[in-house]
Amino acid sequence: MEEPPPKEESNAPGGAQNPSNLFGGVDSISSLPDEMLHHIFSFVPTKVAITTSVLSKRWxxxxxxxxxxxxxxxxxxxxxxxxxxxxxxAPKIMRFHLYVDRETSEASERSHFFFSNSSLKQLIVDSWNYMSPKCTVSWTSLQNLSLRNSSLDESFTKVLSGSPMLESLTLQSCSLSCLDLSESPRLRRLDLEFFNSSPRKCHIVAPHIHYLRMIDFTQKYSLVDVSSLIEANIDTIYFLPRFWCTQDDPSKDPSKHDYHVMMQTMLEKLQNVENLTVGLSFLQMLSIAEYSGVHFPTFKVKTLTLKTTILRSAVLGIAKLLQNSPELKKIVFYKTEDWNCSVEKYVNRYMEPQDPQDLIFPAKSAFKVAKPDLVASFMELLLRNTRKLEKLVLQLRSCLNISNYDELSQIALTLSHKNKVSIVLK
Structure with a gap:
């Protein structure tokens, strides 16, 4: 009986298996063009990519x-x-990912190579605390900058002044006292996520931005100048509505007055926005603001996106927002999860129902399946408080089963003809 031929030995190190062994002896990967292999390498550390060099001459x-x-x-x-x-x-680096500890940071600081780069276009830094430049920053091609988990000091001013082409800035869980972007004339997009509550107040000056995403902010963050803003996505920290409506009388607790001022100022800064997206917590804050007598300006919103669930605490805020948006043409409703419904009881306890119809909407635990009568009442609420609405889109997703879809479709068709509005269920 003839013995099988011996297996071909490979000198590839662990983790660098010959690609022919992965496909039953057919080396399909090696036949790919370099561009495809480079794309594959983009998903692994460079150290892993280097190990492939021992596979064959091709690699x-x-x-x-x-x-x-x-x-x-x-x-x-x-x-x-x-x-x-x-x-x-390679003639050009498209993406460079580097873990920086204090030793690496000090070494880069000595050579200044990191802070002087004319080809860098996108930079993501997790913890700028290790990267604070003591030298002049020259990132003459940088367009997108993202910083996370950082305490920004005066060195950040060097970054802004050394990045004249900056178009997009993202700050996540960053502590700062003032964000002055007035000297960044090309900056059009500002994305702020405040997962950590900073003890300091922060004033935001961004006169050139067109888009603002501001998520999980507190009363300590104020918009000073966003005069060019045309699109915004706004939501507060989920516990903020509860905290506000459990405060004492303003004469006894000055912090409650701070909330009034914060909401008043923010609403004024948003009045020229044409595309506005708001979440449940912010809608609850609007409800409290309306109940507390905060003045609402007239908005120029043409497209309004509601990322919320149908709850009583949001009704007053939604109605007031619609009533003060006379040019509104389109509403998009995204049904979200009920992760902060624990706030609901505090908000409802604080506010008395303004209208008997408010009691139609649930005070806790929103639907898992779209109940036609509840959704119909919500659609009527939206239609009743708008003047020039042309289209209403309801994104109910998994909450919409087949039987309810048919019933809701008939209701939507009736409301559509009655109000001369196009209603779409998804």
Whole structure:
């Protein structure tokens, strides 16, 4: 009996299996063009990509030309990074991911190479605390900047002044006292997420932005100048409505007056926005503001997106927002999860029903399945408080089963003809 031929030995290190073994002896991966292989390398650390060079002659130099470099772990020493860059031959780097600890930061600070780069277009930094530049920043091509988990000091001013082409700025869980973007004339998009509540007040000056996303803010953040704003996505920290409506009388608790001022100022800064997206917590804050006598300006909103669930605490805020948006043409309603319904009882306890019809809407635990009578009442609420509405889109998603869809479709058809509004169920 003839013995089978011996298996071909591979000198590939662990984790660098020959690609022919992955497809039953057919090396399908190696036949791909370099561009496709580079795209595959973009999903793994550069150290892993380098190990493929031992597979065959075909793979020997592929990693050297990939436009994506990633050194994500603290085990990537400066020596190994320099050695890798010495063998790197790609004409342009499209994405560079580097884990920075204090040692790496101090080394980069000495050479200044990181803060002087004329080709860098997008930068994402998690914890700027290690990256505060003491030198002049020159990122003359930087367009998109994202910072996370950082305490921003005066060094951030150097970043802004050294990034004249900056178009988009994202700050997540960053602590700062003032965000002055008046000297960034090309900046059009500002994305703010305040997962950490900063003890300091923050004033936001952004006269050139067209789009603002402001999520989980507190009463400590105020919009000073957003005069060019045309689109906004706004929602508060989920516990803020509860905190506000459990405060004492303003004469006894000055912080309650701070909420009034905060909401009054924010509403004034949003009055020229044409595309507005709001979440449940912000709608609850609007309800409290309306009940407390906060003045609502006239808005220029043409498209309003409601990312909420149908709850009584949001009804007053929605109605007031609609009534003060005379040019509104389109409403999009996205049914969201009920993750902050615990706030509902505090808000409803604080506010007495303004209209007997408010009692139609649930005070707790929104629907898992879209009940036709509840959705119909909600549609009527929206239609009753608008003047020039042309289209209403309801994104009920998994809450809409087949039987309820048929019934809601008939209701929507009736309301559509009656109000001369196009109603779409999704």
């Amino acid at each position: 020997r130099h592929v990693w050297c030309k990939t436009p994506y470099l990633s050194f994500p772990h603290h085990k990537s020493s400066l020596e190994s990074i320099h050695e890798t860059l010495a063998s790197y031959t």
